Amino acid sequence: MSTPEDKAGGTAAAPPAGAGPPAALPPLRGAPLAIGTIALSLATFMNVLDTSIANVSIPAIAGDLGVSPDQGTWVITSFGVANAISLPLTGWLTRRFGQVRLFTASVVLFVIASFLCALAPTLSALILFRVLQGAVAGPMIPLSQSLLLASYPRNRAGSALAMWSITTLVAPVVGPLLGGWITDNISWPWIFYINVPVGIVAAAVTWWIFRSRETPTARVPVDTVGLGLLIIWVGALQVMLDKGKDLDWFNSPQIIALLCVALVTFTVFLIWELTEEHPIVDLALFRRRNFWVSTLALLTAYGLYFGNVVLLPLWLQQYMGYTATLAGLVLAPVGLLAIVLTPFVGRFADRFDPRLLVTLSFGIFALVLFMRADFNTNATLGTLLVPTIIQGAGMAAFFIPLMSINLSGLPPERIPAASGLSNFARITAGSFGTSITTTLWDRRATLHHAQLVERLDPNDPVTAQALGTLHAGGMGTQQSYALLNRLVDTQAFMLSANDIFYVSGFLFIGLICLVWLARPVRAAQSPGAAASGAH
Numbered sequence: 001m002s003t004p005e006d007k008a009g010g011t012a013a014a015p016p017a018g019a020g021p022p023a024a025l026p027p028l029r030g031a032p033l034a035i036g037t038i039a040l041s042l043a044t045f046m047n048v049l050d051t052s053i054a055n056v057s058i059p060a061i062a063g064d065l066g067v068s069p070d071q072g073t074w075v076i077t078s079f080g081v082a083n084a085i086s087l088p089l090t091g092w093l094t095r096r097f098g099q100v101r102l103f104t105a106s107v108v109l110f111v112i113a114s115f116l117c118a119l120a121p122t123l124s125a126l127i128l129f130r131v132l133q134g135a136v137a138g139p140m141i142p143l144s145q146s147l148l149l150a151s152y153p154r155n156r157a158g159s160a161l162a163m164w165s166i167t168t169l170v171a172p173v174v175g176p177l178l179g180g181w182i183t184d185n186i187s188w189p190w191i192f193y194i195n196v197p198v199g200i201v202a203a204a205v206t207w208w209i210f211r212s213r214e215t216p217t218a219r220v221p222v223d224t225v226g227l228g229l230l231i232i233w234v235g236a237l238q239v240m241l242d243k244g245k246d247l248d249w250f251n252s253p254q255i256i257a258l259l260c261v262a263l264v265t266f267t268v269f270l271i272w273e274l275t276e277e278h279p280i281v282d283l284a285l286f287r288r289r290n291f292w293v294s295t296l297a298l299l300t301a302y303g304l305y306f307g308n309v310v311l312l313p314l315w316l317q318q319y320m321g322y323t324a325t326l327a328g329l330v331l332a333p334v335g336l337l338a339i340v341l342t343p344f345v346g347r348f349a350d351r352f353d354p355r356l357l358v359t360l361s362f363g364i365f366a367l368v369l370f371m372r373a374d375f376n377t378n379a380t381l382g383t384l385l386v387p388t389i390i391q392g393a394g395m396a397a398f399f400i401p402l403m404s405i406n407l408s409g410l411p412p413e414r415i416p417a418a419s420g421l422s423n424f425a426r427i428t429a430g431s432f433g434t435s436i437t438t439t440l441w442d443r444r445a446t447l448h449h450a451q452l453v454e455r456l457d458p459n460d461p462v463t464a465q466a467l468g469t470l471h472a473g474g475m476g477t478q479q480s481y482a483l484l485n486r487l488v489d490t491q492a493f494m495l496s497a498n499d500i501f502y503v504s505g506f507l508f509i510g511l512i513c514l515v516w517l518a519r520p521v522r523a524a525q526s527p528g529a530a531a532s533g534a535h
Contacts, residue, residue: 028151032209036151037160039205040144041167043107046198047140048171050114050133051080051306051430053179057188057324059317064188065123073438074242076310078127079134080431081238085231086138087427088281090420093139098217099416100210103143104203109136111199118189142419145403147210149415162346165399166339174335180313180328226280229269234428236262241435281424282417293518294406295422297511301362301398303429304504307437308369314438315497316384319490320377330384337392345400354401358515361401362508364394369505373498377490408521437500444496445489452488 028036054061054075062072093102113133120126145164152160182190240258247255273279286292313327322330345357371387406422407415 027153028209033151035205036209037148037163039202039209040148041163042198043103043140043202043206044144044164045167045171046195046202047110047137048167049175049178050137050192050195051076051083051171051175051427053175053191054079054188057179057183057191058314060183060188060324061123061126065126067123071123073310073434074123074127075130076434077238077242077431079130079137080427080434081234082131082134083137084134084424084428084431085234086135087142087420087424088230089227090139090142091282091417092220092222092278092280094143094215094416095218095220096222099143099147099215100207100213102139103147103210104207106136106138106140106143107199107203107206110140111196111203114192114195114199118192139420141423142416145419146416150213151210160346161400161403162343165346165403166342174332175328177325177328177332180324180326183324185325221278223273223276223278223280226269226273226276229265229272230280233262233265233269236265238431238435241432241439244435244439281421282414285414285418285421288409290405290408290518290521291418291422293514294402295425297358297514298402298406298422299425299429300514301365301508301511302426303433303436304507305365305433306430307433308372308501308504310434311437311441311497311500312372314441315493319493320379326381330381331388333385333389334392334395336389338395339392341393341396342400345396354404354521355515355518357397357401358405359512361394361397362512362515364390364397366505366508368394369501369508373502373505375494375498375501377494404521405515405518440500441493441496444499445492448495449488449492452492453485 027033058072058075061075062068065072090102097105110133113129113136116129117126117133120129145161148160148164178194179188179191182188182194236258240255240262243258244252244255249255250259270283273281273283286295309331312331313322313324316322316327316330317324368387368391371390375384403419403422407418410418
């Protein structure tokens with residue numbers, strides 16, 4: 001019996017036909033299931049890895065290509081924006097070409113784009129190839145999730161989600177460590193070259209295992225107007241966020257123009273998609289309470305998480321003297337508890353209210369951020385690692401329960417569209433979170449610097465003593481003030497990072513309240529039930 005919410009969720013847009021395997025196909029078993037899971041996980045791992053592997057390599061890339069580190073962050077955001085824009089196309093592309101063909105083609109094209117990124121001679125070329133890489137990567141994550149759910153028996157859907165979430169959780173953490181080691185010991189192009197063998201293996205094995213499980217296809221019209229509007233408003237908003245601090249924000253006509261373009265095209269986009277017969281984005285999904293609550297929680301939490309993942313290695317390398325490898329090492333241990341605990345969360349997810357698990361996850365994230373808010377310039381490696389290790393427990397309970405809420409009650413044919421839309425929100429939030437966090441870090445550091453410099457008065461006893469010590473060591477007045485200014489910079493950026501950690505912690509506490517607006521999820525509404533209901 002359908003609920004009013006179910007009816008509301010399916011009236012505005014035609015469901016994406018052909019998004020799941022034919023009903024006659026049973027779940028995979030034995031070796032094909034294990035090998036297929038590994039292949040899909042490898043492709044997902046490679047995709048998600050590239051959202052963070054360049055984080056600690058930005059200073060090296062910027063130096064090698066002759067640009068500033070601020071300009072170098074476009075290497076991160078360009079991939080994220082292109083990836084996010086292509087994600088909503090997953091539903092239409094799946095109906096047009098089939099899940100298996102589309103997934104395999106995406107992996108192959110991702111390998112080619114990665115190779116081009118490694119060969120890029122300039123920042124402009126690298127950004128162009130990163131846009132290409134992000135665009136072709138869009139369908140990979142939602143399709144890997146959909147193929148996994150359709151390949152597992154109903155009673156093992158939690159294990160399927162656990163396998164999938166391990167790759168999406170661990171890859172962003174392994175990325176900085178692997179990227180740092182490669183940058184320090186080889187050269188930054190190899191952070192892209194490593195995708196080539198992994199992608200070739202993943203594409204070949206996926207085609208071998210899943211080609212007989214291809215989904216039906218149909219010639220459906222593409223919503224070109226909706227796609228164009230999506231590209232314009234997301235692109236304009238991202239450029240505004242990236243260029244804002246360089247152009248003094250709303251004192252710049254260019255920033256005001258970009259904001260106006262983003263707002264107008266976003267409004268037109270919403271109106272068009274709600275009235276289009278074959279929308280590029282199935283906005284009718286937002287009529288389902290669990291979908292909009294979980295998507296809003298996911299995009300906000302991921303934006304906060306990813307922004308802080310970018311901030312921490314930047315602070316460590318620029319103001320704490322850490323190498324790229326050491327900065328990556330500080331983030332890497334988060335994967336320890338995530339890998340250990342995620343299978344247990346997947347196994348027992350159906351036995352607990354997912355809202356409880358999300359509450360636990362967000363509570364741990366808040367605790368970790370409050371611990372980081374107490375960092376200072378004397379923090380040892382051990383001090384930095386403790387909250388990172390604890391964070392792994394929060395990450396283990398992050399994706400699985402949120403996706404259970406997100407996909408609850410959906411029929412199998414709507415899972416790719418729902419997964420694509422929620423992942424669009426997540427990845428867009430990651431890109432926006434990077435820009436917003438680095439901008440706030442810079443602005444708060446300027447404020448703290450101005451406050452600290454007020455004490456740099458020769459008549460102040462502390463300043464006079466410091467200057468006397470430096471003069472006694474053979475430094476001139478200008479050199480002494482330059483050194484003191486560098487010390488002030490170090491303290492200012494540390495205090496700014498602490499501010500961001502502190503506020504992020506309180507935002508995670510607020511997200512706990514949001515999650516409890518979702519309706520309870522029954523076992524019959526789980527994504528596993530939806531995925532296997534046709535079997």
